[in-house]
Amino acid sequence: KAGVTQTPRYLIKTRGQQVTLSCSPISGHRSVSWYQQTPGQGLQFLFEYFSETQRNKGNFPGRFSGRQFSNSRSEMNVSTLELGDSALYLCASSLDRGTSTGELFFGEGSRLTVL
């Protein structure tokens, strides 16, 4: 069974640009979450999508957005990049059973460097 796939794995952008990251969940998983991982702030929740609807949202500015498609694949977008957006962005999928189980399956991440 294929795991969570994230693309691209590495990318370099400059300040002011925008970036789109993609995530393909495990087959049958309808919940997709995104986390930002940095050495200083650790793992921070960005948002969660379920059945194409944003179900939860973390405390990030509006420059961070996401969406989910009918096949459960998800994308996140960061506009007007800042140096502080340099991070590992992790996507996680879950077999949602209606209540929080916390059993997330993570991809290897997309490492974004902003110059």
Add this chain to the structure above:
Amino acid sequence: GDSVTQMEGPVTLSEEAFLTINCTYTATGYPSLFWYVQYPGEGLQLLLKATKADDKGSNKGFEATYRKETTSFHLEKGSVQVSDSAVYFCALSDRNNAGNMLTFGGGTRLMVKP
């Protein structure tokens, strides 16, 4: 809001030593608790979980007991191996939340020397 605090690393041990990584939490509700592990260059993997007080989660020789009275979920292993070298994250989720949002601790890096 909810928060998780775990001991700062790195923790350096010799092979076959006993491991404890402390984790305490603050939650408004009645959370489920988790330990996730991140090996170098990889995403996080669920190591073990506990969903109610006094539950013990266990996997691969690791154990953690949900202690509601001390709001703790300490990770233990009796004999570590070099292959256990990784970053360990304690996390909680609010079971009243209709979703899968996790609150993570800062992570503890474990280094095991042969």
